[in-house]
Amino acid sequence: xxxxxxxxxxQYVDAVFEDLTHDGAGVAKIDGYPIFVPSGLPGERxxxxxxxxxxxxxxxxxxxxxxxxxxxxxAACPIYKQxxxxxxxxxxxxxQLKWKEKHVRDVIERIGKLKDVKIxxxxxxxxxxxxxxxxxxxxxxxxGGLIAGFYQKRSHEIxxxxxxxxxxxxxxxxxxxxxxxxxxxGISAYDEDKNKGILRHIIVRHGFKTGEVMIVxxxxxxxxxxxxxxxxxxxxxxxxxxxxxxNINGKRTNVILGKETKVLWGREVIYDYIGNVKFVISARSxxxxxxxxxxxxxxxxxxxxxxxxxxxxxxAYCGIGxxxxxxxxxxxxxxxxxxxxxxxxxxxxxAKLNQITNVEFAVGAAETVIPKWYKQGVxxxxxxxxxxxxxxxxxxxxxxxxxxxxxxxxxxxxxxxLARDLRILExxxxxxxxxxxxxxxxxxxxxxxxxxxxxx
Ligand code: SAH
Numbered sequence: 083x084x085x086x087x088x089x090x091x092x093q094y095v096d097a098v099f100e101d102l103t104h105d106g107a108g109v110a111k112i113d114g115y116p117i118f119v120p121s122g123l124p125g126e127r128x129x130x131x132x133x134x135x136x137x138x139x140x141x142x143x144x145x146x147x148x149x150x151x152x153x154x155x156x157a158a159c160p161i162y163k164q165x166x167x168x169x170x171x172x173x174x175x176x177x178q179l180k181w182k183e184k185h186v187r188d189v190i191e192r193i194g195k196l197k198d199v200k201i202x203x204x205x206x207x208x209x210x211x212x213x214x215x216x217x218x219x220x221x222x223x224x225x226g227g228l229i230a231g232f233y234q235k236r237s238h239e240i241x242x243x244x245x246x247x248x249x250x251x252x253x254x255x256x257x258x259x260x261x262x263x264x265x266x267x268g269i270s271a272y273d274e275d276k277n278k279g280i281l282r283h284i285i286v287r288h289g290f291k292t293g294e295v296m297i298v299x300x301x302x303x304x305x306x307x308x309x310x311x312x313x314x315x316x317x318x319x320x321x322x323x324x325x326x327x328x329n330i331n332g333k334r335t336n337v338i339l340g341k342e343t344k345v346l347w348g349r350e351v352i353y354d355y356i357g358n359v360k361f362v363i364s365a366r367s368x369x370x371x372x373x374x375x376x377x378x379x380x381x382x383x384x385x386x387x388x389x390x391x392x393x394x395x396x397x398a399y400c401g402i403g404x405x406x407x408x409x410x411x412x413x414x415x416x417x418x419x420x421x422x423x424x425x426x427x428x429x430x431x432x433a434k435l436n437q438i439t440n441v442e443f444a445v446g447a448a449e450t451v452i453p454k455w456y457k458q459g460v461x462x463x464x465x466x467x468x469x470x471x472x473x474x475x476x477x478x479x480x481x482x483x484x485x486x487x488x489x490x491x492x493x494x495x496x497x498x499x500l501a502r503d504l505r506i507l508e509x510x511x512x513x514x515x516x517x518x519x520x521x522x523x524x525x526x527x528x529x530x531x532x533x534x535x536x537x538x
Contacts, residue, residue: 088113089132089140097130097142099123102181104498106169106527108144117142121163121172123151124181153177158211159247166235168248168525179204179521182529186497186519194501196508200516205378210524213372215354217246217253217286218338221261223271223279230261230284238274248525252295256286256320260297263315267308272301274334280306282331283338287363288322289354290373296325296352298365300338304330306346313347325349327365339366356380359407360435367428368401375522379493379530380408382518383466386491386534389413393463396455396487398448398478403429403441405466405493410438417460418443419451449475452485462487473499476506483510490535495522497529504533513538 089095089112097110099122108122110130119130119142127149130142157163157171170178182204190196207213219230222240231243245254264281272282285298297316299306306312306328317323326347331340343365351362354369356377363369370376383405387395389412397406400418402425410416410433418441420426429443444451448467465487467474473496482490483506490507494500504514515534522530 087135087137087140088115089117089135091132091135093132094145095130095132095142096127096148097122098127099125102185102527104185104527104529106173110142115140119144120169123154123173125149125151126154161241161243164234164241165232165243167232167246169527171247171525175206175210175524178210178524179206182519182521185529186517186531189497189501190504190514190517192501193498194504194508194514196501196504196514199514202516202518204519204521204529205375205382206521207375207524210521211247212250213374213524214246214249214253215288215290215373216369216371217249217257218283219243219257219285220283221264221271221281223273228261228265228269228271228281230257248523250288250290252288252293252322253286256288256295256297257284259319260284260286260316263312263319266315267311269307269312277302277334285338285365287352287365287369289352289363291355292353293322294324294352294354295320295322296327296363296365297323298327298329299346300329300331300340302330302332304342309346317347323348324352329365356404357408359404359432361402361404361407361432362428362435364424364428366424368422368425370404370522372522375520375530376404379520379522379532380405382520382532383491383493384409384412386516386532387412387464387466387489389464394461395464395466396452396460396462398452398465398467398474399469400429400443401425401468403432403443405468406441406443407432407436407438409466410441413464414440416441417455417462419446419448421445421447447475449477449481452478453481456481456485461485464489464491466491466493468493469499471496471499474503479503479506479510482507483512486511486537488537492531492533492535494531494533495528497531500531500533504535507535511538512536 099108101109107118129146134141229242270279272279283300287296330342397418406418517533
């Protein structure tokens, strides 16, 4: 079979990169057959070693760049190549933004079969570093000492990391200090192979506006030795700590959090603000990781919703109610729906916290709850969706087409499923008026979009 393909494994080829994949690999073509090469940039000519050959594409390794792109920069992070958490550090930030815009346009045209949609330049950050408000680090042991870091690409080997350039400095410092404190009391790290040891992960969350810090110990056993001493050292050494939590996960699994969560010290939650809305963040709840850009994203969604105060709004996939509460001030009534019951508990708590009374939250799948509401006579003027990567369920899109809200505001973390869903809405009588890419995850290949879709 491989004889019919233009390249063979271990062969060296001259490649010219034309594009980037969604995870930041350069794409070169040999007789129309694509080769994906991590770190290759569009416009570059390079020597590539073919390391894997599949029917539809090959994977290559960059050996030598003959002609370098003017957009190539030295990656800031010394462990960029090993880590894999970022994919675009070697591309100038302005070019990252341009690429994200182009990527959205390509996918909307190719998958959505939509021509001439207005796609705006990506809204980027003025400082595209140190933006993450949550650090989640695996703990290991080396020569008797604790290490905190990340799993090496495609492995379970922990690589030590003192700092992460897309993490808020406060989180890096907190992780290091907690690690030192645990070391001091001889807390053992979890050993995956033997299923022994105690500490599996440390999670640190940080309120962007409030400065409040939450520390979560994820342990294999309920027993955490020197609890009092650990707590005492943490609250004396780390400024802003409001909550210390233990989560117990005794299972042999890649899932980080276990079922049982206990407060070791302080509150069960920390608080943060997006705009003027205050939110509780608990150890388990989903909360956007880039608070600065979240505000940009939600403001765009609010602008696209064009609310006058008279509208009924449905917020599908509402999580802890962030978008619902952000819109509630400008709407008559907002209905939020979300599949995770704990998230809805948080959403109700958040509504109370902000004294917002014109929202109602329901637990369930958007594709079953919204059709039910529709049958009961709920008529939305504006419908907001913010689905996970797989996009909206077809049953939901069908209900939207029948319900005919004037506007749909689609918040998407995956341009491919956005494009697919836009096609269905267009066929059902809607028009995609504009799309705004927002850079929620600088240095990575991820693209977030807000789309305005209007009834024709
Ligand atoms: N709008 C929120 C959350 C977006 S993340 C925010 O900006 O913070 C997507 C959410 O969709 C998650 O909370 C996930 O639990 C939820 N979800 C996934 N599948 C769902 C479904 N079929 N119906 C409703 N919610 C779903």
